[in-house]
Amino acid sequence: MAAKSFDLIVIGAGPGGYVAAIRAAQLGMAVAVVEREHLGGICLNWGCIPTKALLRSAEVFHLMHRAKEFGLKADGIDFDLDAVVKRSRKVAKQLTSGVGGLMKKNKITVVMGAAKLIGKGKVSVKTEAGTDELTAKNVILATGARARELPGLEADGKQVWTYKHALQPPHMPKKLLVIGSGAIGIEFASFYNTLGADTTVVEVMDRVLPVEDADISAFANKAFEKQGMKIMQKAMVKQLDRGKDKVTAHIEVGGKIEKHDFDTVISAVGIVGNVEDLGLEELGVKIDRTHVVTDAYCRTGVDGLYAIGDIAGAPWLAHKASHEGVMVAELIAGKHPHPVKPESIAGCTYCHPQVASVGYSEAKAKELGYEIKVGKFPFIGNGKAIALGEESGMIKTIFDAKTGELLGAHMIGAEVTELIQGYVVGRQLETTEEDLMNTVFPHPTLSEMMHESVLDAYGRVIHM
Numbered sequence: 001m002a003a004k005s006f007d008l009i010v011i012g013a014g015p016g017g018y019v020a021a022i023r024a025a026q027l028g029m030a031v032a033v034v035e036r037e038h039l040g041g042i043c044l045n046w047g048c049i050p051t052k053a054l055l056r057s058a059e060v061f062h063l064m065h066r067a068k069e070f071g072l073k074a075d076g077i078d079f080d081l082d083a084v085v086k087r088s089r090k091v092a093k094q095l096t097s098g099v100g101g102l103m104k105k106n107k108i109t110v111v112m113g114a115a116k117l118i119g120k121g122k123v124s125v126k127t128e129a130g131t132d133e134l135t136a137k138n139v140i141l142a143t144g145a146r147a148r149e150l151p152g153l154e155a156d157g158k159q160v161w162t163y164k165h166a167l168q169p170p171h172m173p174k175k176l177l178v179i180g181s182g183a184i185g186i187e188f189a190s191f192y193n194t195l196g197a198d199t200t201v202v203e204v205m206d207r208v209l210p211v212e213d214a215d216i217s218a219f220a221n222k223a224f225e226k227q228g229m230k231i232m233q234k235a236m237v238k239q240l241d242r243g244k245d246k247v248t249a250h251i252e253v254g255g256k257i258e259k260h261d262f263d264t265v266i267s268a269v270g271i272v273g274n275v276e277d278l279g280l281e282e283l284g285v286k287i288d289r290t291h292v293v294t295d296a297y298c299r300t301g302v303d304g305l306y307a308i309g310d311i312a313g314a315p316w317l318a319h320k321a322s323h324e325g326v327m328v329a330e331l332i333a334g335k336h337p338h339p340v341k342p343e344s345i346a347g348c349t350y351c352h353p354q355v356a357s358v359g360y361s362e363a364k365a366k367e368l369g370y371e372i373k374v375g376k377f378p379f380i381g382n383g384k385a386i387a388l389g390e391e392s393g394m395i396k397t398i399f400d401a402k403t404g405e406l407l408g409a410h411m412i413g414a415e416v417t418e419l420i421q422g423y424v425v426g427r428q429l430e431t432t433e434e435d436l437m438n439t440v441f442p443h444p445t446l447s448e449m450m451h452e453s454v455l456d457a458y459g460r461v462i463h464m
């Protein structure tokens with residue numbers, strides 16, 4: 001490595017770090033990225049992308065089973081788990097090598113090694129060859145997060161898995177317990193259940209996908225149970241007894257302990273920020289539990305030190321990390337970017353049926369004191385949904401009754417993870433019910449339901 005002094009050092013090359021580095025390079029900065037494992041971070045290697053590749057295999061498998069409905073013949077339908085996983089790993093590799101190409105194209109120095117702050121603007125990097133010291137006026141921490149492990153429920157990679165094991169499974173689960181029904185837990189439950197695992201999901205809160213609007217959770221619950229999943233709500237896994245061929249889970253539900261046997265357990269009980277061994281305490285960086293405390297501009301309180309993405313707290317989403325990365329690069333370059341608004345960041349879960357939302361739930365909007373108007377539209381009322389054979393789903397919209405502001409949108413059903421962006425753009429442009437009602441939606445599309453849901457909120461729904 002020739003230069004050791006940079007305008008910006010980014011620690012971590014996930015979707016937060018590598019995107020921040022590219023934007024900073026575009027703005028004329030000399031940038032170094034330090035990465036201890038692999039370019040692309042969790043998202044490209046062990047998160048967003050490989051899970052979506054697995055779920056696509058499950059979706060095709062599910063559709064193959066429905067061939068007859070579409071007038072098609074498919075006999076001897078089966079799957080090869082090794083091949084499914086191989087495809088997922090190949091997709092991840094293709095994207096991570098793409099990040100390498102982007103680093104080169106933008107003349108960003110990539111240093112492979114573990115970084116630690118040894119003073120303001122000073123970073124030491126442990127590489128395979130030894131220790132390097134880099135300096136810069138500005139440093140962005142983008143070290144991400146890892147799976148949370150609860151005492152007694154720790155992963156062993158054989159019977160008890162984290163998401164990393166579930167992405168490269170040593171065997172196909174026959175009887176699977178998924179602990180936690182957030183996005184990660186539900187996506188794996190959906191994948192393995194579709195492939196035929198007898199799947200039970202245990203959720204400590206009173207409903208699945210507990211961050212979603214209550215109507216969406218209820219709809220999802222019914223859909224999952226129809227697919228054969230067992231859902232235990234207000235239930236807590238207290239203990240796992242690991243035997244030779246089975247794991248016995250002690251599950252507290254309704255004040256009693258029930259014992260159930262499984263061959264595989266996936267623990268998806270949240271994530272913890274990678275805040276250790278970074279020299280943060282010495283610099284006086286504030287940490288709340290496992291996340292770096294920042295202001296709305298991702299500033300840590302230490303001059304020239306920023307934290308973005310998963311290490312800076314919720315929502316733990318790749319697009320939030322990337323957007324913060326761009327915002328901080330622009331701030332450092334002396335521009336005047338807007339802070340990221342968490343309530344304008346969509347959350348998507350790629351289970352079957354898909355779930356997507358942005359803004360406030362009905363309960364949250366009420367809690368904040370809004371007088372609201374609510375619209376709902378079912379997939380069964382939409383021509384394209386019926387033509388696709390995807391009649392199950394709904395779209396719910398919530399408006400401020402006084403101003404017409406779109407406060408929240410909540411969807412469940414086919415392709416809603418693509419549809420949600422329409423409402424995200426609407427919220428960004430501070431759209432009102434009138435703009436949305438006056439917008440012409442193409443026919444036949446699933447997006448027409450977005451229109452109908454808005455019309456329903458104002459008593460003008462057409463196809464219902």
Ligand SMILES: Cc1cc2nc3c(=O)[nH]c(=O)nc-3n(C[C@H](O)[C@H](O)[C@H](O)COP(=O)(O)OP(=O)(O)OC[C@H]3O[C@@H](n4cnc5c(N)ncnc54)[C@H](O)[C@@H]3O)c2cc1C
Nearest residue numbers: 012014016036041042043047048115144309310316317318
């Ligand atoms: C199974 C799963 C599925 C997911 N699906 C989605 C999804 O569909 N959509 C979505 O938006 N989000 C999804 N996420 C979340 C998403 O992956 C994260 O929000 C995103 O990766 C956060 O980006 P980041 O840049 O903050 O951190 P990361 O992607 O975690 O990257 C941090 C990088 O920093 C490196 N690093 C850490 N410490 C050091 C150090 N000391 N020195 C050098 N390098 C270091 C790490 O090796 C890592 O490469 C998923 C997560 C999981 C686990």
